[in-house]
Amino acid sequence: MSDQKQMRRNLLFNTVGNLIFFACQYLTNLLVVWLGGYEDAGLLSTAMTIASAALSFACYGMRTFQVSDLSGKYSDRTYVQSRIATLSIAFVAAAVFAFANSYSPLQKYIILAYAGYRLIEADVDVWHGFLQRAERMDLVGVSFGIRGLLSAVSFVAGLVLLQNLLLTILIMLATNLLYAAFVDRHQGRTYADFQKTGSAGVFALLWECAPLALYSFLNVLVSSVPKYFCERLLGTVQMGYFNSIFAPAAIIQVGATYLFVPFITTFARLWNEKDGKGFRKAVTLAAAFLAALLLLGFAGVAVAGRWGLSILYYGKPEILAYTSLLYPLIGCTVLTTGVLIECHLLTIMREMKGLIAGNIAGIAVSLAISHPLTVGFGVYGTAFATMAALIVQMIVLGLFMLLRSHRQFGAK
Template sequence: MTTQLPIVSQARVNERPSSTAVPTGPSTSRGLAWMLAGNLIFAACQWGTQIAISRVGTQTHVGQYAVAIAIGAPVWFLLSLQLRALQASDASGAFRFGDYWRLRLATIPAGLSLIVAAVLIASYRAETAAVVIAYGAAKAIEALSDVCHGAHQRGRRLHVVGLSLAIKGVASISAVAITLWITGSMAWAAASLGGAWLALFWFHDRRRGLEGNATPSFAGWNTDRSWQLVRLGAPLGIGITLLAIIVSLPNLLVESALSEADVGVFSAMTCLTWAGIPLINAVGQSSMCTLGSLWSERNIAELRRLTLRLALLGAALGLAALAAVALFGNWAMTTIYGPAYGGHPAAMLWLTAAAALLYCTRSAADALTAMRCARTHVCIHSAAVIGMVTAGWMLRSTLTLETAAELLAGTLAFRGMTLAVAFLYATRAASSARDLAPVTSPDIAASARRAAA
């Protein structure tokens, strides 16, 4: 009986280059600049949106918004199947744009149904339930734009994605702040957010996303290809969903043990201390296509070097963030959000440490995605969630904002160490298996499996 390599053997589809050329856009440095600018503007506007809610509304409004994110984000991460990452790293061009588009359309009703079910099970107050549902609908629209962004990333047209993010950020803060100021209702503000994202999708992302692609319709639905995409993306979707649960669970624990107002404070601290996420996202999104190409060429040495350089960049950013929060964190909270949001310096440091762990391990996670090591993500994040839920249950009667932040940092430390070990093992196993026959398409992959049988 042969020994199966538990990580690299998961890559069955899309892992070898084909003759399909990847279109090229502006230079890598220019594309990275656009992505960085777009992510920074979007993140600044997201932060500004939360500040606007705290200033125009109340701590309860901030808490309702945080609960909506905590419920909606994991659902859409699960059903996203990480199609954007698969598109961007699909160096072989094994799937067409229409395959991704039609599958995304098919998952949207399921996502909306899950969010409504979660609201009914949780028995939220009517106002909070309305905010969660409205935000969930907005995320459904965002999911459509996401597929268009994946096509641009694969074609290295990063300037289009960066522009979309910048417009999205400005439109988001404007819609939420103005609507909340006029109506005093967070539900209407969340609905206006969905309206802004719908306009952006319809007039920009949809039109630009279809450039060079035939307009997809369900008439071209291919069950076999869609099922192959589901099998490839489902483990990735589960993995990123579990990560979203890890990030969201402290908010839910605080809401359960304390109050919606405390969730607002915790969410505000998280938003401030995780300010480096846009930079890491921009670098990660810009490097996905390169990581996919290196893996398809089996250039393991360069794949390792690039992953290490990105990890060192993340570590440097994390250390700088820790120093800044230690010196100015509490002052920044009270100045930006108000006196009611200060007084938790220890929690801010733990949250910053958690962010630093995300920064320096993003490259390993992206590399494993490019290598199609989807089940690795699921195993690591499942173990992390189980440990976090167990610890949260044990701390439920003594939970504070500080212990919630410590719980998050400890969980992400475990995740980071296991990701690093998995990446090293996967690249070592791949180095010893370079003589594998190339697989250039799902059809050829299926033929190879039949021949092997």
């Protein structure tokens, strides 16, 4: 198969597979509202927020580093062993956080179960890294699509038959774990080389990627902190409303992010070859794409926002009072996509200081304004705090990108 044909196949399968995965995850948000109400939606949303932070640490920001390790400094076995370590730490940390806060016993166990379910993604991620390095993102897309469908079927069966959110999440965990163990790991081994040894071990890899892990964790916290204050200050019901409005807006972020992922190797090649013209052209196209996405998102809300929510949450008319919340949340999703793209590019550039500085700036703003804005404006304040933090984060990351590009390609 020609390189160009394989690239098209990668783009198609990866995008469709990840959109299916996200759509199935979004279906869980709809089902929990339809079958359990906004209280259960709030319980699930809190678990999702904490699990996302655990997942970000478990992945350790290492995927792009792994894929762009073209010289083989670290062996494939080292990448797998490092993931076992970060997974273990992440799950223990999620458990400590759940039991250290004044959550109900049910909420604590839901957090643990959902964290276990999401952390399967971290295990799969390292095996998918081998596939991506071999430019087989089509297999990655198939995996996401099937695991998404497994999750959706498990969630429907659990809620309908058991009517118990905790047991339903445990069923999702079991089905995804089986697929990851027997399919994802098998495919990853096919493209991995466990006979080859690198020049450094697990500790050296974790130490070198520590800035990536820190940036990845901080990056999730930028948007997680406002949600934390939302749940603590406004309660699980308001958190349920916020998450129910945010879910359809996040479709933009997921679609845009996974459209970009297959091009990481292209950006890495342009950077390593010092093709400044090609690199700048690619970045400009990405920026134009984000701007168009923002405009299309706002137009979609203006034309069909209220109608869409009435369809998605049929029989729950109270959600329509929050329709205008879609506007700032669309802004948040597009900004989040832009930040993720910048972080990928800074990782390719190996500009670790810039990654840390940009994410620290974002989390500092998030911590400073989330409480007062949530108190003053309710769930809208949560959205405003998230958007302001992302804007600051994006600006700082962009400045470091500009400086590092100037050094790589020269004043030209």
